[in-house]
Amino acid sequence: MAEDVITLSALTKEYGGFKAVDNLTLTIRRGEIFGLLGPNGAGKSTTILMMLGLTEPTSGTVRVAGHDPTRDPLAVKRKVGYLPDDVGFYDDMSGLENLLYTARLNGIPDETGRERALRLLERVGLSEHGHKRAGTFSRGMRQRLGLADVLMKQPEVIILDEPTLGLDPEGVRDFLHLIQRLSRDEGITVLLSSHHLHQVQQICDRVGLFVAGRLLAEGNLAQLSAQLFADEPILIEADVRPVSEELVEQLARLEPVIRVERRQDGTLLLSCRTDAAPEIARLAIQSGAALHRLNTKAYGLDEIYHRYFEGGDVRV
Amino acid sequence: MFDRFVRPRAESLHPFWVMVHKEMADHLRSWRFVILVSILVLTCIGSLYTALSTIREAVPKQDGGASFLFLKLFTISDGTLPPFITFVSFLGPLLGIGMGFDAISSERNKGTLSRLLSQPLHRDTVINAKFVAALIVISVLLFALGFLVMGLGLIAIGIPPTPEELGRMVFFLALSVLYVAFWLSVSILFSTRFRQAATSALAGIAVWLFFSVFFPLLVNLTAAATAPAAQTPENVLSHQQFILNLSRLSPSQLFSEATTTMLTPSVRSLGPLTMEQIYGAIPSPLPFGQSLLLVWPQVTGLLAATAVCFAASYVLFMRQEVRSRN
Structure with missing residues (x-):
């Protein structure tokens, strides 16, 4: 049986009386692709920030890859890659240089880092553009470079916040298949948030429905239908x-x-x-x-x- | 070109030093830096030129040994251009503000801050590295310019500086770095507070203008308003002290007092002196140690102001929610 990689229990985050995340309990197992589905402002990003230790929960606990992000954020950030929505790069550096900078920040020796960066650039289909300045990249290219950047540290878990936002339909499909292949090949657990149900439907093993800070239902598509349309x-x-x-x-x-x-x-x-x-x-x-x-x-x-x-x- | 400097020699460097390397490389490659350096170089050459054209009159008639002629390179002028020391106190803030006004806000606007913070580093590493990198660049720049002026002066007047003069010079340059560091921490504070780089730059310039133009004006107004009615010596003296302390709230006043004392060894006191105090004193320049002692409160004040500003931006940054691009 696959072990749990991310465990959230009774997680709550309040901003001055407003509950952005309300008593959220959720487990994500190793190697699965989990889709956090919800409209804008449902608290998806806040949940993700709490998983990375970038925001402290008001109450409740988070365990990611065996560590508590609030107490030991560095241990979590070593194992977890995070792709924010609308990821940014240093525009005057080339794509490759951006990746190498990430490698250095992760304490990866330069030769290993360069090798890995070139391999990942090829993997995401940017090997010809690696030496171009990141400022010249299109939205889709930046997103793929972001994925390569996330994979530089060889993470156990990758968290993607609205990864398909602003991509054209073709780009969305390619990007999602890329994520799916990477997850299958390397056994990486993927958590992706989206408000686009079709995309989540395509590649996710399980989906959590997240509205107004609360998890309404979780499971695969059949389970969700059964949960939500039991008497229907x-x-x-x-x-x-x-x-x-x-x-x-x-x-x-x-x-x-x-x-x-x-x-x-x-x-x-x-x-x-x-x-x-x-x-x-x-x-x-x-x-x-x-x-x-x-x-x-x-x-x-x-x-x-x-x-x-x-x-x-x-x-x- | 700078890749050679950026590449760490050790197998794996602490993320802090990786960031410092990268920030320094960014500064050195930026247009902003080229502009700031060219302003400063022009200033140096200009002030050196005016100093050299008037230094002949500055040679005292009686003896040349204790006249600190070399230091005059930095303090005298023929009136067309201000001397080096005034230039530094005027352009230092510009340098500090220019280096720091978008330190945090640019990372935020480019969307790189959240990516950076998801790497295995503590949040304060980011702000510390930004500050240290800018400080290193500023120190190298100011020391290089200072020694450049010294070298050119040496060639021009042919009199080598005494060890004491060299000591005073180095301390003056260190003071300038501290002064610029203060403005750097002010501008980093604004860049943490304001999302827009333009707002932050403007706020920094506003503070600078306030202290260099309006604050002396305000001090004068206060001095006129609070002047004692009865002109007894005690009254006048305490009023003078009060006004002096008031003007010392301004970092530029602290800096100019400290640098004047360092580069003009004949300055014996920074406050009013009574006739009793002067009576019997030997009219000779102060030794280096005594000058240092005289400006110690000013140096401490500048250090404290820098620390307070940096601490404020530190706290502000640690408490901010990091979301992408907003």
Whole structure:
């Protein structure tokens, strides 16, 4: 069984009465990619800063890679790489020089540092640009250089704060796959925060939903759906032509079906307690109508996201 | 080009020294430094020129041995340009403010501060390294310029400095470094407090202007307002003391008193002297040790002011929340 690398228990951070992080308990296991999903201002960055010992928690404890960041920040910072959102570099130094500076700050001998920097630049696809001034780098290049910078110290854990912010869709995909490959190849635990559910959905093993300083739910996608939609039906979309009143009545009488709705475009939307697709198909064909399409909709993060974050009203 | 100097010789250097190396390299490569150095070099040459053109009149008639002719290179002028000592007290603050006004705020604005602080180093390492690096650069610069003026003077007048003169010179240069260090810590304080480098530079210049222009004015106003009605000697003396102490709140006053004493050995006291005190005194210059003793309070005052400013920025920086670019 994989051990826990990050353990937060009853973590709270208050800014003069306002609770930025409220009683957060969370464990992240070695080697997994964990996505901290939440809207802006949910307290994601504050949580990350507390994990690095850059901010002291009001109460509660943090353990990262076996150390307490509040008491022993250096031990944590030796093992944890942190990529802030909108990472900055020294513009008048080249990309390689920026990496070498990080190597020196980490006490890595120069030859080792240079070797590692060149290898990492190649890894993130910047080997041709390593000698250019960092000031000339585009947003995507800076982000990739940031990833190389984080990996210079050969961390056990990397924490990425909104790593995809400001990248174009292609850049986002490349960057996320890069993170995924690195995590798999080197066995690095990754914690990434985002307010983009699609991106988190793509590469994360587990996701934590974080709203107004509180963790609403955590787990993989199926677990999240189960947690959040426990009493909720499965949605089945059926495109049946022609639709007779009789068919609708028959469908409504089916045991798992809660509700049948006729939509503008002529398709039927059925809310069911369990997956009733076979029965629906049989009934439709028996009635003599043509079944064009039958679609079982699983709840994705999209629905979860909209349900909790959209419109600003949080239903807990 | 500077890579050779930046590269540590030891296998792994403490992060503090890594940062000091990098900061010094940054200073030396920056345009700002080139500008500051060219202003100072021009100043040196200008003041040396005026000193050399008037030094003939400064030679005392009776004897040349104890006249400290060499030190006059730094203190006399023909009236067209101020002497070296005045230039340093005027440009020193500019140098200090110029080196430190964006020390912390530039890291913050570039988004490198949070990346830096996620490396295995303590937070105070950052501010300490910034201060020490700028201080080293300033010391090297001022000592180099001072010795340059000495060397040129030596060539021009052909009289070598006595060991005492050399001692006074070195102490004067050390004092100048301390004075610039004070302004450096003021500007680092502002760079910690203000997010915008321009605001911080402006605040530094405002403080500088206040102390060099308005503060003497305020002291004069206070002197006129509080002048004793009855002109007894005790009253006048205590009023003089009060005004002098008031003006000593200004670091530039402390600096100018200290440097004048160091470079003009005939200065015997920094306060008012009564006739009784002067009566019977031998009109000879003070020995080096006695001059040093005379300016010790001023030096301590400058050190204290520097320490207070640096401590304030230290505390401010340690308490600040580090988020990226805001």
